[in-house]
Amino acid sequence: MAPSKRKQSSEPGVIPGGFTALSLKFKADSGSCHAVCVKEHRVRAEKNSSRPLDRTLFALNIPPYCSEHVVRELFSQFGPIQSVELREKPGTTDPKESKLSKYFTPAQKEGFRVGYIVFKNSSSVAAAKSHPADMPLVVSTEERPVRTGLQKWVHQYSQSLVQPDKLQEVVDIFMQEYDKKKEEESERLKKEAEQQEEDGEGWVTVTRAKRGTKARPHSEVANQKALQKEDRKRKRKELLNFYTWQHRHTQREHIAELRRKFEEDKQRIAVLRAQRKFRPY
Amino acid sequence: MKRKTNGSATIDPEKEMEEAASSHSEGEDEGEDDGPTGAKRKVTETVSEDGVLRPLKLTRGELYKPPTAEELNQLKEAESLFHCSLLKMQMEELLKEVALSERRKRLVDSFVLKVTELLHTVPQTADVELSDLSWLSGGVKMPFLLVPKAVKGKFHMAPPAAVSLIGSYPLGTCSKPRVSVDLAVTIPSAVLHPKDALNQRYPRKRALYLAGLAQHLSSSPDIGTMRYSCLHGNRLRPLLLLTPPDKDSSSVTLRLHACPPPGFFKPSRFHPQRNNVRTAWYTGLSTEQPDAAEPPTPHYNSTVLGDLLSRAHLQFLSAIASQCAAFTEGVALLKVWLRQRELDQGSGCFSGFVGSMLVAYLLSTHRVSNSMTAYQLLRNCLHFLASTDLTENGITLAKEPDSTAPSLSEFHSAFQVVFVDPSGHLNLCADMTANTYKQVQHEAALSLQFWDDPTLDGFQALLMTPKPMIRTCDHVFQLCGLVKLQASCKKLNLLSELMDHSGNYVQTALPFILSLLQRGLGERVRLLTHSLSPDPEWLVDSEPPKHKDQPPLSFGLLLNPEIAASVLERGPPADSPKAAEFRQLWGSRSELRRFQDGAITEAVLWGGTSACQKRLVPHEIITHLLQLHADIPESSVRYTGGVLDELIRMGRETCSTGEEESLKVVQSFDDLSRKLWRLEGLPLSITAVQGAHPALRYTQVFPPVPMKLDYSFFGREKVSRALVPQEGKPCPIYITPVKVICHMEGSGKWPHDRLAIRHIKAAFHIRLGELLTKHHRYTCHATPTHLDICKDGLVFRVQVAYHREPQILREDISPEGMLRYRDNEEAQALEMETLHRPYLTSTLHGLQPQHSSFGAVCRLAKRWLGAQLFSGDISEDVADLLVASLFLQPAPFTPPGSPQVGLLRFLHLLSTFDWKNSPLVVNLNGQLTAADYTEIRNDFIASRETLPVMFIATPKDKKLSIWTKSGPSVQMLQRLIVVAAESLRVLEKQLMDPSQTQDVRVALRPPLDAYDVLIHLNPKQVPLLTQAVDPPHATFSRGTMPGSVPSCGGALPVIDFNPVGRYLAELRDAFGDLALFFCDPYGGTVIAVLWKPQAFTPQPFKTSQMSARRVEVTGEEARTVPNVEAILEDFCIMGEGLVKKVEPRSERWVV
Structure with missing residues (x-):
């Protein structure tokens, strides 16, 4: 311009x-x-x-x-x-x-x-x-x-045809790098593990390393699993319908359940009535 | 139930129930019991205004207060008798709906009183000959077809001997809609002669008497319109219909019956084997024959007898009703049930009167007790109907019939269905055909089945869903030009029967045609039903309509899917005595054939090679039999069984609807999966090969077809020599990639990193391709995301999956170093692709062998969705699931047996399902139990707001409805419901109304006036053009040529290149915030654009919301609005070469 x-x-x-x-x-x-x-x-x-x-x-x-x-x-x-x-x-x-x-x-x-x-x-x-x-x-x-438009899409289509050898090359390069990184990582871990092992005189160096091999990996799932296991153990020990009060309790629960259902049905009917859903034709 | 400590509060629940039960009294007695009203207030609180169910919260006190004995009983009863108290309450509500209001009753009473007074003032006239009609003046005609014309006898008008109410109204079983009140007018005995029962003299006098009444009443201002009709289509029993004048005219119809004085004729005269219409008189030929040789006239006899006994029946029923409290309600429910099934009206119907008599029969034989509720009465009635065949073992209400009464066997020889009245002389079901009764039985059995199913809403299925024939039966055909039946009567030699039916050739021929078809169709049909011709109605001053004027007879076929489509009808061996019978039935079509097992038998071979032709074998049979035996030409049979097939026909020339093509794709896939399994030399083994494409479950609308390619049409890629589309030529043929998921074995070799997994998968694709090319010479193309394999002219797109990948995508390390899992979209999409969709595909694939029409229904449904521009909102998976639900939970129908009925039910489901308040549960493989249903329901209600508007639960997905998560929106669902209802209306009208031209494509042409912009596409560049609803005549060469396709080798074709799809994706990417884009994916040449209203309100300037908008500065404030002119131009620019024209239709964008 x-x-x-x-x-x-x-x-x-x-x-x-x-x-x-x-x-x-x-x-x-x-x-x-x-x-x-x-x-x-x-x-x-x-x-x-x-x-x-x-x-x-x-x-x-x-x-x-x-x-x-x-x-x-x-x-x-x-x-x-x-x-x-x-x-x-x-x-x-x-x-x-x-x-x-x-x-x-x-x-x-x-x-x-x-x-x-x-x-x-x-x-x-x-x-x-x-x-x-x-x-x-x-x-x-x-x-x-x-x-x-059309020109672009035809061009795009031709571009999308990938040559397998070129793709393979890319994959190989990436994986090599990845493997190298992995190796370095495991090397590092090994070193840390070595540090924690007893030396000849029975001494262990205690470091502030974040994740030693011996430390359990903390994950949410593992945490929850442990908690559930505890729960199940407790439940197995419990007696059901053994004492009279327990029996009474079950009955009471049953009636409450029926009542709840009844109320729910009533509510449903009220909704349907409001929508005039009872006209057969 | 606000008061907890109060003693009265504890009995609240049953007060509630009583209140619900009391149908007439207004319920709330004012005063001390504020319990019910209190409870009501609470209910209205939990129910929000928009009619959405909210989770119920009850306080501990309410739940755990000590129960009283009554409450316990109530709750127990509800638990054991009903699945829940819901059904009981629903029925009570329904009864309230159909019961007559007090106001209506007062209106009826006053009208009856007025008419009765008027009737008593009928003047006496002079004696005239019966055939002399000159005394009738004022244009009033006689409601009778005078065939033959001449009859002896005298007639004069005289005031009625008595006028009294009969039928449902005095019994209290009269129900809405169409309130009709029957009034019996007794003809004084002076007018009649004891011998009048002979030769239609009595029916004619009766008709004349009604005409006389009509003439008298026509001058009265208290009467609205006056019309004639006849009882259950029987022309010998005309009725005079009266309505109140003006505004009340629709509220009630008074039906005047004329009847002889009680005991005027001896009932024994009307024995089913006696003759009361002389041949000599009827034919007019004076052949001297002894009386004994006259043929019996059972139907004629029963019409006269019916008049004679109507009062006695009322007395009998009132006596029964007074003993059983729930009688009226039970009958009302039964009537609703019958009406929903179109069984309660017309000639030979199972009327409400027969229903009451049936309940009375059950009560008088102590099959039900007097203390039962309406609900139990209905259930027992249905059970009785389902288990008793009245065509074989008739029943009688007569306790001790007199000696002249005929025996049951005599009734059976004269009538098809036998149910004898209390007098022992009259068969209440005289006009009913065996097929109608079989239909009643079938419906009753089906209803009981639904009733017992805890996963169903029995109430909806039994009493609330109408079952019109077109939506119930798999195939329907109509006999047009009923006058042809006259010839059939002659051909079938039915003179004496015609005399018995007093010239009604339609009713005469019907049972014979039915039995003929039943014999011919045999095992192919489970049920053959026919419509009941409706009662004609005509004004008093016009001539009665002829028999041929009634609407055409419709017949419905419920097919037996395994046998219905068989092309071979194998008969008895040539030398057996039955062979002659077989030859007689099939005529020249029967030929001797030798079979592989060595037997030589008579057989009939029908035409048809493809599935869609085979589906129409019943059509061929019916036209052949009707032509051969009843002289009914093919042109008067209007068969609607395959009319919709043309919508999914493959190409113009072929006569296949895609079943064969689908099968080929599946077979090719099976072969590929075997080959993949056997591959050696992969670093990890394959654990599963699963299809994830509609074509692999028989539900692809237009399944891929192998095509031979013309290489000269395409360009070539330089290195791989793969075909590429060329600019300037029409878009090449679209080749669908069929998606296949290939699961690899889990192993420690897999990296634990998302990017690395992606690379490894790419390496797998390359390796798989190499091996397949090496061993099987398939042309393959590997990309990072998939591998395309050309095999048998089809393209399979294999995607390698690693089962732990979604989990790895979800991994996330919290700041404390804790490994946690967080759901994200990427993982969900991957799971959908590699887990849910293959599973759904294999499950639905399993439905096809069970229900042979499943695939075709899915394809029709999706064709409709596509044509109506809903494909973007209802994905293919959702559509297939919706159709699957029709097959897995067909209540109140049976699973669809033809594509046509399937589509109609699909539209009905869309238009009526209450998405707001109920989840649609698709019980794939029957994995869900009743408890699961309740759980799904409760979860659904508890979190309704956060769930998708269309909630579909499957066994693997009970809480989230993954398939409908991304759509449709509320607005689109609303539109879908409206369009579906309209399409259903149009289609049903076309299929059932012979006066309409059949162009079913009307239901697939979307209304385009609601859209703001239409983008017209250049048909040349639309690759799927031939699949359009109205394919244009111009065709384009798309690089194919005729010839067979080699199974392997060749250049890589152009795969998945659809400019329309790419254009749509770009438009949605660029302008998705401003507008919605709709297009029919099957050859649509128009893209409809709808601006989003909220995007067009000016918004303050924001960096994140600036796309395609322009800024308007007013003082210090900057606001943005969409830059419509530029956007419209962009539509053209982005679709350069594809877009023909952009047509803005509304001026809404000028903000």
Whole structure:
């Protein structure tokens, strides 16, 4: 976009709350625009090092046909871009998932998304924010057409055909790493176990290790099982209908049960009567 | 029961009961006993306004207070007699509903009084010839078909000798709706002649007398409309129907019977073997025959006798009723029971009068005691009916019949059903056919079965559910053009019977047609029923309708599913004497055949190769027999047994409804599972191979069919040479992947980490694919989530499962280091996929051999759901479960024996089930006991609010209803109920009303005016286009060609590529918060969009709710509304190439 044009156009669409609305069109001849709201990224404590506070633009309402690549193209007019990250909801990412290969990343919802656009220079953020509202960004142009609809699905289908050897390779790499990690872990445990064993003179080093091999694994299920076992043991010892008071008690319970049923039935009838459910025809 | 310490409080419960029992008196005597009212107040407190059951809370004091003897008795009785006191209370409520109110009774009494006064003022007229009708003026016609016309005798009008109430009203058994009060008008003896019983003279005089009364009454302002009718369709016994004028006209109908003075005729004249209609007179031919050769006229005789004895019957019944307190209520219940089964009206019905007589019979023979309750009377009646065959062993109410009375055997030789009245002369069931009685018996036996089943709501099944023929019988056919039956009478040589029925050829031919069909259908049907022709009604100034004018006769078949569809009718050996009989029955269709066991027998072979053709063998039999023996052409038989089959027909040319194709898929799967089991070289062994797809339980609407592919139509992937769709060509044929779950052995080798398990599973998919390609040359394609296997032209999608994976997904370490399990969506989804769905599939698969129409019903039901755009809300599994419930708990019907009746009952279930207050229990494999049912019910009521709106419990899932968790919503369920009711109405009307054109597809065309936007799709890109309800004429080449499919090898086809599905998923992802999207998955070319109203109210600006919205700034405030113009454009952009047109229909979005 030429800077001269920007001068002619009117004010950028500013919204209370610090956002600016940029309009976005799919094609140059499209009739209506989406409003993409942008703002400098600002959170109280950003742990994520990939989103530096001064250079990151936070964008809302990015239509589903804008991939990361398209967003990069669109916003590069405001300055060189370092990275683009699109997400369903604002928030931080789980670093573990991001490391996975493309075959194993779970499919994302293809809806409207929020984006974190990291520029190389902090001035670009301001440039984007001051972009006028009546100069829409255009997603698909002659030079870089964006696939949608049937074209996209046919492309997707071809992409989904996985080569077994490539997949196998990915699996092998992952499993090797996993095995290595496992080994390290067991190594560590072994070391801890060794520490707890008696040394030649009968001494045991007592450490503050969290989970020794000898310590029972604490789990909820095990806890409950133990409690239930106790219960059952107690029940087995109990005598039923042995003393007269117990017998009386059972009878009383029986009558109470009948009464409860009777009351329930009455209630049910009342409901049905209210709904006029007794008209046979 | 608020007062606990008070002595009177302890006897509250039975006061409650009494109050419930007292049907007439308003119940609450004001004054000291505030107990009942207090209790009532409490009940209304627990019942909320919206009619939802809440768990009941009783205080300890109320539960454990000392019981009194009465209360104990009450509770004990409720426990032992009824499953619970509920049934008893329900019946009492029902009785209150049908009983006449005091106001109504006063109205009836005053009207009767008025009419009686009027009747006594009938003027005397001069004597005229019987055939002279000129004295009738004012347009009043004689309610009688004059066949033959000439008759001798004199007639004049005279005031009645007596006017008295007879029938149900004076007995107190008259019940709503259609309150009709019978008034007997005694013709003075001067008008009659002792010989009048001969040659229809008496019936004609009776008709004339009624006409005379009508003429007299027509001038009175106290009478509303006057119509004629006839008693139980018998044209010899016309009635004059009177209604009060104006606004009360619908509240009561007064039926005037004319009858002879008591004892005017000698009952012995009407012996069933005596003749009272002379052939010479009837035919008009003066053949000189001795009197003895005249054929007996038992039906004619019993009509005259019925008039003669009506007062005596009333006296008899009142004497019985005065001894038994519950008589009237018992009869009322029996009448409701009969009415729900359409047995209580029309010619040859089991009327309320016969019902009262039956109760009287049971009382007088001491089979029931006078002190029994209404509930017990009904039960004993049903038991008696179920166990006694009145067509073989008739019963009589006559204690000591006089010597002239006929014997039971004489009755049996003249009538099909025998139940003799107290006088010993009249058969009360003279007009009833044996088939009607068999139907009564069948219904009674069925009802008792339901009554004893503790898992059922017996009350609903017995007394509240109507059983119209179309929903009860598996196949139904109608005889249209009843005039053809005249020819049948001639063909069957029924002149004397026709004379006996005084020219009513329909009633004459009916028993013979029935017995003919019964013989022909034999073991194929469990029950052959027919509709009872309704009593005609016509205005007094119009001619009586002809016999042929009555609505067509309907016949219902309850099929014996194992035999009904057999194409072979094997007869006796060629040399046995029965062979001639067999040949006579089947005519030219019978031929000698030699069978594999060496026997040479007569046999009939019917056409039909596919299941849907075989289902119609009864149709073939019926048309053949009717044509051969009764001269009824095929064109007048309107058979509705397979009309709905065309909805699930596979393709246009084939005449199969998918049973065969389903079977092929299942067989191919069985073969695959065997091969998987035998695979060697896997690191872990396979423990189970389970199907998890509707096609593997015979319920896929259009089961996958192997197709030979035209490779030139497709593009190729570069490396694997797999086929890929090409842009610019029509969408290739859709190939359904059939989901299969393959459980691997548990072992220490499995990693204990969710990501690692995912990778290991991918490795398994690759390995399985390699082995299958190596050993069996199947084309396979492994992905991280599944393995596609092409086999026999079908594609199986195998997914490896590890049984501990859901548990591992649930694992979570608490901050204290305690290992705990937390449920999450991911684990639930996985469990659903690998555990619940395979189990459901195998269980439902087991239903098919037991009920051969199960699959077809499921498929019809799902076709309907799809066409009405409910597929997104009612998943396939839920639909199958709903249909399964129809088979597992058919009360009050029998399990559906044809797809048609199954669909009708499915719609009925949807439209009437009370989802708000009751769980639908599907007792798969019969694993649930009565105790389980109660437990499910209690759990359901205790946590109704948190449970899904549609609650379906199965043996494996008693508390959560996992299948309906994700939908439907309340609004969608409501709509479903409305649409189902409407579809049911339309379908039943079409199937039963011959004047309607049969286009059952009407019920599958959804109303589209309720939607806001319609997205029209390009049919070229809709792969399942041929499955549409109205498939377009244009067809597209989708890359298939004729020819057989090799069982293995070949390139990987395009699997599971459906642009419509992908488009819908994208739309829902993007705009799911703003709108709902509906589409028929079976070839629908329209996507209907409904905006969500709450999304269109302006909302304050929020970063989390900004999708597809636009901001409106007013001062300091920023509000967002959906950006509709952009969204509509997005619909086009996202469906580029698929969308033909986006049509906004409402202006609602201009907020």
